[in-house]
Amino acid sequence: MSTDGGPGAASPLCSLCGVPQIPEKIHELTVGQLSARSGAAVSALHFCESKGLISSRRTPGNQRRYSRDALRRVAFVRAAQRVGIPLATIRDALSELPEERTPTREDWARLSERWRSELEERIRQLNRLRDHLTDCIGCGCLSLETCVLSNPDDVFGERLTGSRLLAEGR
Numbered sequence: 001m002s003t004d005g006g007p008g009a010a011s012p013l014c015s016l017c018g019v020p021q022i023p024e025k026i027h028e029l030t031v032g033q034l035s036a037r038s039g040a041a042v043s044a045l046h047f048c049e050s051k052g053l054i055s056s057r058r059t060p061g062n063q064r065r066y067s068r069d070a071l072r073r074v075a076f077v078r079a080a081q082r083v084g085i086p087l088a089t090i091r092d093a094l095s096e097l098p099e100e101r102t103p104t105r106e107d108w109a110r111l112s113e114r115w116r117s118e119l120e121e122r123i124r125q126l127n128r129l130r131d132h133l134t135d136c137i138g139c140g141c142l143s144l145e146t147c148v149l150s151n152p153d154d155v156f157g158e159r160l161t162g163s164r165l166l167a168e169g170r
Contacts, residue, residue: 028065031056038074045074052091053077072102079108084122085115 026033035042048054049064054073056064073094080090093111097103 026068028057028067029070031064031066034066034070034074038071038078040074040078048074048077051087053087053094069102076103076108080111080115083115083119085118089115 029037031042031045034040034045038045040048045054045066049056054066054070054077056066056070059065076094077087077090080093081087093114094103097107
C-alpha cells in the first residue's frame with residue numbers, strides 16, 4: 001500500500017476514534033474518502049448533492065471530487081437531520097454561507113437558535129400526542145378537539161363539518 005497520499009494510498013486512522021484521516025496536502029476528496037471520513041454512505045452523499053446540500057466538481061474521467069469543506073457540511077447536515085430539521089431548511093441555511101466555506105461553530109449557533117422554536121413546538125405536539133394516544137386511536141371523529149392525532153386543535157371543525165371533509169381531501 002502506498003503511504004504517499006496518492007490515489008491508492010491508505011488513509012491513516014485516528015488513534016482515538018478509528019476514522020480515516022485525510023492528509024492536509026489533499027485538497028479534494030473522492031466520494032469514497034468523503035464517505036469513509038464522514039460516516040455517510042456514498043448513496044447518501046449523492047442524495048445530498050442532488051438536493052444542493054454539498055457540491056462537487058467532475059474530473060476529466062467524470063469522477064466526483066469534493067473540496068475539504070464538504071466534510072463539515074456533511075456533519076452539519078447530519079446533525080441538523082438528527083434533530084428533525086427538514087432538508088429544505090438545511091439547504092436554505094447552507095445557502096447563506098459563502099461557497100466552499102466551512103460552517104463554523106458561530107454559524108451552527110446562529111442557525112440552531114432559529115430552529116429552536118420550531119423544535120420546541122414539535123416537542124410540545126409530540127408530548128400532547130403521547131398524552132392523548134390512548135384516547136384517540138380509532139375514534140374517526142375528525143372534528144372533536146380531543147382528537148389530537150388526526151385533527152390537532154380541531155382545525156377541521158373550524159372550517160368544515162361532516163362528510164365534506166372527505167370530498168375536500170380528494
